[in-house]
Amino acid sequence: MRTKQVNFLIAFAAVVLFSFSCFCISRMTQTNNQLINCRNHILEFKENMLRLKNKTETNRQELMKTLNRMKDEIEQRENLSARLVEKKVNTSDKIETVTNAFEILKFFLPHLRKVGRIYPNVIIGKEKTGVSFALGIPTVNRGNHTYLKQTLTSIVSRMTLSEENDSVVIVSIADSNEDYVKSVVDMITKKFRKQVKSGSLEVISIPAYFYPTMLHDKESTEDSEKLERWKTKQVLDFCFLMLYAQPKAMYYLQLEDDIIAKKSYFTTITDFVHNITSNNWFSIEFSVLGFIGKLFKSADLTDFVQFFLMFYKDKPIDWLLGYIFQIKMCHPGETTEKCIERNREIRIRYKPSLFQHVGIQSSFPGREQRLKDIYY
Structure with a gap:
């Protein structure tokens, strides 16, 4: 158990x-x-x-x-x-x-003192500055006659590419006719597209308010009065264009809208200016006619414009150009030969001429101008 x-x-x-x-x-x-x-x-x-x-x-x-x-x-x-x-x-x-x-215009043209800012109507422009040469070409309506396209073709086609880059051509329309202004702009934008695009060609127009009232008067039928107004306006046209061109370039070359230029004219001018030993000159003349082919240092343009404005009602501009040199270089009591000799030191003449006048119809209505430069 x-x-x-x-x-x-x-x-x-x-x-x-x-x-x-x-x-x-x-x-x-x-x-x-x-x-x-x-x-x-x-x-x-x-x-x-x-x-x-x-x-x-x-x-x-x-x-x-x-x-x-x-x-x-x-x-x-x-x-x-x-x-x-x-x-x-x-x-x-x-x-x-x-x-x-x-602004200096207001001192000589009192009616401009009421104007705020005086400036041209820049129709075509790229504000090109810092170049060696500015070439000024004023133009007005000549009715059925025009030489501007021929002039511009001669001027721009006879520049090298480097010369074109170092210059600016300024066409100043000194005419209030709207149809003419449009025709100039259309022609330039079509025929000179490359120069317009690069900024080497500008078009400005002078505003109507710039001119004194007397130049707007169309009532007079006296040819002598019309001619005086035409000469007066021409002086003012040149002055306005000079002031616009002054800050753009070292030198200013005055041309007109009915001329042609010699082949390689620009190279000739450049070489001649650079080879001048003295810098005391005030102008170099590349044509003996009127105000064609006159070269100035831009720094001196204000002095020339002020002198022209002092007497713009009295004498044509080519006469005034001669007077300013006479005043600068001639002393009381000295012989004419001595004055002329000193005048040549600052007013240099280049031969042969580089520009020829080709227009026949003058910018003064109904008048023909057949002057030719015998040294061309």
């Missing part, structure tokens, strides 16, 4: 031990699975953190690139703004300089 009890206890203990072992093994397996799951979560978290870190670095780099681009754009805009401001200031300075040059 006792043996059976012992065996039962042993069996029971074995069952309990087995059950406990199974329970322990089950718990250990469960714990191990949890540990594995935990480790997997940790690895997954680690991987997520690594991806997040990589993504953050990528985002940081993109952000830096974006910031750098924004910085570059801001700098470019600031530089552009600075250049635009500088250009605006420079343009304003140029306009202000020219405007100030025109």
Whole structure:
């Protein structure tokens, strides 16, 4: 009996031990699975953190690139703004300089004192400045006759490309006839497109308010009075064009709208000016006719204009040009020969002439002008 009890206890203990072992093994397996799951979560978290870190670095780099681009754009805009401001200031300075040059007109022409800003109507122009030569060509309506296209063709076609780049041709329309103004502009924009595009050819018109009231009078039928008004207006036309051209170039060459030029005339002028040993000259004449082919230093133009304006009602402009030299160089009591000799030092004559007058119909209505330069 006792043996059976012992065996039962042993069996029971074995069952309990087995059950406990199974329970322990089950718990250990469960714990191990949890540990594995935990480790997997940790690895997954680690991987997520690594991806997040990589993504953050990528985002940081993109952000830096974006910031750098924004910085570059801001700098470019600031530089552009600075250049635009500088250009605006420079343009304003140029306009202000020219405007100030025109202010001397108010001293001699009282009716302009009521005008604020005196400035031509710039029809075609690119504000070309800093060149060696400005060539001025005033033009007026001659009715059914016109020589301007022939003149411009001769002037611009006989320049080299470098000479064209170092000069500006200014056509000044001194006529209020709207049809004539339109015809000049249309002709120039079609026939001389390259020069217009490069800024080497400009077209301006003189505003009607510039002229004194007496020049607007159309009532007089006396030819002598009309001729006097025509001569007076011509002096003012030249003065206005000179003042506009002065700040553009070192030298100013006065031409007319009915002339032709010799081949290589511009090269000849340039070489002659550069080879003059003395800088005391006031003008160089490349034609003996009227006011054609007269070269001035731009720095001296204001003095010439002031003298012309003092006597614009009294004499034609070519006469006034002779008088200014006589006043400058002739002393009371000296011989005429001595005066002429000194006059030649500042009023240089170049031969042969480089320009020829070809117009027949004068700008004065109904009058013919057949003058030719015998030294051409």
